[in-house]
Amino acid sequence: MTASELAEKSKPAFKALAPLEAVLFDVDGTLCDSDPIHHIAFREMLQEIGFNNGVPIDEDFFVKNISGKHNDDIAAVLFPDDIERGLKLCVDKEAYFRKLVKEKVEPIKGLYKLTKWIEDNGLKRAAVTNAPRPNAELMISTIGLTDFFHHLIIGDECEHPKPAPDPYLKAVELLNVSKDHTFICEDSVSGIKAGVAAGMPVVGLTTRNPESMLMTANPTLLIENYEDPKLWAVLEGLGKKTGDA
Numbered sequence: 001m002t003a004s005e006l007a008e009k010s011k012p013a014f015k016a017l018a019p020l021e022a023v024l025f026d027v028d029g030t031l032c033d034s035d036p037i038h039h040i041a042f043r044e045m046l047q048e049i050g051f052n053n054g055v056p057i058d059e060d061f062f063v064k065n066i067s068g069k070h071n072d073d074i075a076a077v078l079f080p081d082d083i084e085r086g087l088k089l090c091v092d093k094e095a096y097f098r099k100l101v102k103e104k105v106e107p108i109k110g111l112y113k114l115t116k117w118i119e120d121n122g123l124k125r126a127a128v129t130n131a132p133r134p135n136a137e138l139m140i141s142t143i144g145l146t147d148f149f150h151h152l153i154i155g156d157e158c159e160h161p162k163p164a165p166d167p168y169l170k171a172v173e174l175l176n177v178s179k180d181h182t183f184i185c186e187d188s189v190s191g192i193k194a195g196v197a198a199g200m201p202v203v204g205l206t207t208r209n210p211e212s213m214l215m216t217a218n219p220t221l222l223i224e225n226y227e228d229p230k231l232w233a234v235l236e237g238l239g240k241k242t243g244d245a
Helices: 003-015 035-048 059-065 071-078 083-104 111-120 133-142 166-175 189-197 211-215 229-235 240-244
Strands: 022-025 124-129 151-154 182-186 202-205 221-223
Touching: 003 221, 003 229, 022 166, 035 059, 035 083, 059 071, 071 083, 083 133, 124 133, 124 166, 133 151, 151 166, 166 182, 166 189, 182 189, 189 202, 189 211, 211 221, 221 229
Parallel strands: 022 124, 022 182, 124 151, 182 202, 202 221
Antiparallel strands: none
């Protein structure tokens, strides 16, 4: 199935959300294009310790083994025989990542168009991420959305992080909304699986992960960015007028 065919198929799922109550967002790769910064940080730190015989990790390795994953899982992939070493590297990498964020991070194209639509329609919103809280707060602050979100839910602060549904279920609970009237924006297989498991429609963004990979997680819709006409086609009718009706 192509992204266009999926978009046509997704319309009833979005129509069923009316009246829309809330929108939930992942952070990395969904609010901002931060994956390249994570890649730089991992590449440099792994090369420094001689990982992969000193050969820098490439984009394919990063997408397959690191992007969208929780640090516990990353540590297990990188150092299966020494998980503690992997976890220590991930902690150090997060500190290095935060140094890079302020000069390099950019919002996803069309993000502010969507956030304005959400505000104009009086919808509740939360950011839901596996990123450490300091990272998430820094990224949200850097792109100017600290006051936009009503809640920030961190995977590590839930019983289970993504791809388990717990973080998204906690978000609807804190926002006091129905998951039957909420949709999710995500960019990774792990995140999409979490949203699907939580029982909500998921808009998948092909920010860095290929369309074919995201399709394996069963998103309701796939878009390139927030200016994609496919997104606005399904949002049409979910604004104030439909809610009032």
